[in-house]
């Protein structure tokens with residue numbers, strides 16, 4: 001059975017990614033700074049993605065217990081609502097450290113194993129806010145844009161080893177992060193779907209907030225061999241909120 005490591009595996013999208021990969025027949029190392037729940041064919045491991053030693057040890061344990069790695073999925077991330085003018089350099093760097101640094105750290109920890117295995121798939125879950133300006137998401141969008149740039153360069157460099165690197169960019173997805181966003185901004189579920197012209201925020205053409213599984217299935221596809229000729233791509237899963245731009 002091929003093994004895949006997933007960070008952010010205790011969160012809404014991360015749990016769904018673990019479930020999708022298990023359903024596809026992968027064994028999974030579920031990594032998070034909060035203890036992920038134990039599910040069949042997945043081992044829970046605790047590590048902070050900004051602690052390279054701890055993350056490296058977790059990935060090495062996954063390799064020892066599960067066998068050669070076929071893939072790695074970076075889902076861990078944090079959110080922060082503040083206008084650009086209210087964002088300090090420290091606020092920006094805090095988000096970049098986790099949302100982009102965590103992607104880089106997972107790549108650095110897993111690439112030697114994927115090279116050893118003769119190839120594999122690396123997927124980073126970033127955000128459609130990396131490419132679409134959103135009021136209140138200055139540092140968040142910047143951190144996700146940095147993650148996108150890292151993954152594309154990584155993919156270019158890793159392709160000689162048969163390693164594919166792709167980005168999944170969700171829009172509004174029904175998780176704790178999305179519910180926190182609505183609590184902070186006072187927006188209701190229907191408001192998110194309808195959009196807000198005053199904030200230049202389009203609604204969601206497909207008329208619903210995504211379930212975590214909607215994002216996870218796309219991640220699972222990119223990890224799988226069905227996507228064996230797909231690399232350096234971004235698959236946006238936002239119900240059309242960004243009009244495909």
Ligand SMILES: NC(=O)c1ccc[n+]([C@@H]2O[C@H](COP(=O)([O-])OP(=O)(O)OC[C@H]3O[C@@H](n4cnc5c(N)ncnc54)[C@H](O)[C@@H]3O)[C@@H](O)[C@H]2O)c1
Nearest residue numbers: 008010011012013033048049076077127170172173175177
């Ligand atoms: N929910 C949305 O609407 C939405 C939209 C676009 C992008 N995203 C992105 O999807 C990813 C998953 O988000 P979610 O909605 O499942 O949120 P979530 O808050 O449910 O899960 C995030 C998980 O990341 C973990 N995490 C955070 N910092 C970490 C660190 N330093 N080390 C290890 N683990 C850490 C948390 O413990 C948590 O389990 C995030 O990268 C997020 O930015 C979410």
